[in-house]
Amino acid sequence: MSSPMEIREITGEHEKAAVLAMSGDLDLLAAPELYQRGAHAVEERHNLILDLSAVTFCDSSGFNALIRLRRRAEEAGGRLVLAAPPEQVVRLLALSGAQVLFPTTETLDEARARVAAPSPG
Structure with missing residues (x-):
C-alpha cells in the first residue's frame, strides 16, 4: 500500500x-507536486535541499523529478x-549512475553546511 507523500518547507529566514x-x-502521484514546489523554491533561493530522511519509496517518476530539479537548480546558478x-x-x-550528479549528506545539518560553503570549481 502506498504511503501518501507530505512535503513541508523548513527553510530558515537566513x-x-x-x-x-x-x-x-x-512516486507517480507525488512527483509532480515535488517538482512544482521545488522549482518554485529554486526560483526564490537558487539552492535546494531535499530532506529525504522520511521517504519510504522512490519510483522512476520520483527519480525523474529529482533529475529535473537538479537541472533547474543548476540553470538558476544553484545546486x-x-x-x-x-x-x-x-x-x-x-544503479542508474546518477550518484555522481547528486551531492548527498547523512544529515540535514550537513546539507545546510554544504550549501553554505563555496561551490567547488
Whole structure:
C-alpha cells in the first residue's frame, strides 16, 4: 500500500537554500507536486535541499523529478543537495549512475553546511 507523500518547507529566514522535507512515497502521484514546489523554491533561493530522511519509496517518476530539479537548480546558478536519503534511494542513484550528479549528506545539518560553503570549481 502506498504511503501518501507530505512535503513541508523548513527553510530558515537566513538560509542560502530552500529546504523541503518529505515523508512517504515519492512516486507517480507525488512527483509532480515535488517538482512544482521545488522549482518554485529554486526560483526564490537558487539552492535546494531535499530532506529525504522520511521517504519510504522512490519510483522512476520520483527519480525523474529529482533529475529535473537538479537541472533547474543548476540553470538558476544553484545546486540541489539530498539530505539523509534512505538506502532505497541511494541504491537507485547508484544503479542508474546518477550518484555522481547528486551531492548527498547523512544529515540535514550537513546539507545546510554544504550549501553554505563555496561551490567547488
